[in-house]
Amino acid sequence: MDPFILSRIQFAANISFHILFPTITIALGWVLLYFKLRYRRSSDEGWMKAYHFWVKIFALSFAFGVVSGVTMSFQFGTNWPGYMQTVGNIAGPLLAYEILTAFFLEAAFLGIMLFGFRRVSNRVHTLATLLVAFGTTVSAFWIIVLNSWMQTPDGFEMRGGKAFATDWAAIIFNPSMPYRLVHMLLASGLTVSFLISGLSALRWLLGDRSDAMGKALRTGVYLAAVLIPVQIAAGVQHGLNTLAYQPQKIAAIEANWQTRSHVPLLLFALPDEARHENRVEVAVPDGASLVLRHSAAGAVPGLDQFAGNHPPVLPLFFAFRIMAGTGMLMLLVGWTAAWMLWRRGTLTRPLALVLVPMAASGWVATLAGWYTAEIGRQPWLVSGVLKAADALGPVPAGAVATSLAAYLIVYAVLLLAYTGVILRLAVRAAREGDRQPEPGVENQPLGQPVRGSG
Template identity: 45%
Template sequence: MDLDVTLLSRIQFAFTVSFHIVFPTLSLGLALLLAIIEGLWLKTGKEVYYFLYRFWVKIFALTFGMGVVSGIVLAFEFGTNFSRFAEFAGPVIGPLISVEVLTAFFLEAGFLGVMLFGWSKVGPKLHFTATMLVMLGTMNSAFWIIAANSWMHTPAGIVVEAGRVVVESWWDVIFNPSFPYRYFHMLLASYLTAATVMAGVSAWYLLKRQHISVAKRGLSIGLLAMAILAPTQAFVGDIHGLQVLRDQPIKVAAMEGIWETQKGVPLLLFALPNQEEERNDFEIAIPNLASIILTHDPNGEIKGLKEVAPEDRPNVAVVFWSFRMMVASGMALIAIALFGLLCRYRKTLYSSRFLHMGCVAVLPLGFVATLAGWFTAEVGRQPYTVYGLLRTADSVSPIDAYSVAISLTLFVVVYSILLVAYFYYLTKLIRKGPRYESPVEYVVEHVQLPTMRDRVDGAFIDREEGKHNGV
């Protein structure tokens, strides 16, 4: 059997980067939530926030470590599997990745130790500063990675000389046309994913009647964050779609399953794209809605896939369905967030088992939406590695296909072992739950630590906990 080195290399990179992205997505979001939680502890002096922080910082550290381990190999794959891409785009990608490592990664790694082990060694203000710096480090890391990836979608600030890019303006390279949209879209995806996970784990504790006080605060923070982030993400996604329509219209055509350029385009709720016949075999559509969403005009024109040659089109079925998976997941998160607001208003936030079961059910959807969004973006960019400049088939290293098949198999085995180990320790942490050790006695004039607390079935109950609303 003949093996295609280009296809195998793409599958390997898709597998490794999809495995990796799950962990930075969660750690980036948790970093913000941890900063908020520690800030609430310093402001209110309530031990419940301290317990909540100490519990989630362990999950953050475990996830951060997995992100580091799984991400190391990605840079090497540029050289081993996509050496022609590295040669062509190295003057742009190399410096951006180097800046990310030298600034963001070392900032995160350095102050993570203070977050985990600095409680009895530094004051609360310095510890909070460390948490804030780790949060900023994760945002900085995402900044440079998204800048590099966005440049591959909308290259700017360069000229091509002798088969490789030459940078003319680093400002234009970094702040390329798609970067602002993609960066904030990714930040919101990470924050929303982490909030969903926090709400889901907290709801699971409430269903089990364990760690009641900590679970209530975690559920309240998670659902409140979801109520803010989910609609905001939908808005940012909408304006990002307008940018994609402007800069990558064929990707939008694949997302919407549009073959012919037309006006008053319907929104396809369901379709079976047939790439060979250049049509959809079956459709369920809402008239004019795609034009309304994408052009804000019911008679707006959208380019079809037939505007370009068949070899210049992405895999329509993958782009079409991954986009719908992302949207459906986002709509489910919006629904549960709005239901959480309703329960908060009715003062049933902590007693509604239906809400708690819903939070547990949607727990994975942040990851599903993130992965589906990345598949939409990356497969939709095909057949190019650098859009309009370098085709994927011309980016692959001149290596033996069987070597790639062997390395892909090894990656699947090793990463499967890593994933099993991660879930083993993650479930162990969650089953064990928070530890109820009194905070280190800091001498801070504005922090008054409560001294009275009860333990009921192993759960800490704050004396002041009588309110069902608020954080």
């Protein structure tokens, strides 16, 4: 058992579990704000019922994200102490900014979102929802800053084997950060839109035709239809940025072994890294050159330029195609559902049956995209600065294997529990109806005590 491989698997397992939940809370906070603003404007209780249903899923996702984030951060000190020893002067402040400017904001106002509708005015409750949504986005900003800096580091200098900041603006707005931030925020929006669409479709299949379900369904479907083409365009720009700053990643994604022009766009292949060739290819002629260089004669960098210093090809090749393929499926389903709701005002049973499993499509695309980004950085932990092998701690392989097994078991149980809870919430709402929200303070009859105040 190799402690390096085991430690990489353990961190990958932790971050794979963790990222599922911020991907939901980042965008769901803004959807909840949309529900609340529609309620304030129209006084239509359907919007508030939708809010009360989805705020439960937000709170559950937030709790799972916090717990999994804490266990993940422990590994910086146990499995990867060389990381903080080398770049802690930059990584440490960025992580602290995330906690101080975002996490505290989310945690402080989440309670008002969950329980304050009966205790505070409608305006204050709406403000709390806004601050929580803003906090989730700021949190994502700082984490993407750190991850992007690890991909395309800038604004620092090395002294005595340690990184020291010389320009915080260059660190924060490093070359890949804007593209990664937009890509991640759109990914969160798509994850939430398909989750809302899928659970609403499940309620529809169970016979729920309530106003709250309909409002949530339309919000999810129309949001998905709008965001997916934007995400595809943003992904193309992100790819061009990656070509400029991490050409070895693009070479591995395309399984392009030799630098050349007229490079085909591989739809499917079986890369053979030992023989430096693809055994099977299904390709669009000149496609990669056209996309990346806007010319069939454009030269695309090959793996021959990065011998011994490029990421593994096979997992990167397939991770990218899973992400892209899921995105194309999202486009097809999202636009079909939007057209159906616009033309007929309701779903059909076959379409609803498709939307239900598509509730997990955002998770699939996000994980595949995250693997593309992180595997594509190998063998570096911080590109050009620190290799992953050099950051490994002295933890014995047996200890890593034991803790890895424990993590996998716990995470599998928690993921099943999370999925079971949100499905149970949807089924109960479909069968029993959404709970009637009680009026806020400003809508209580004069002289009546505020409910829940004792």
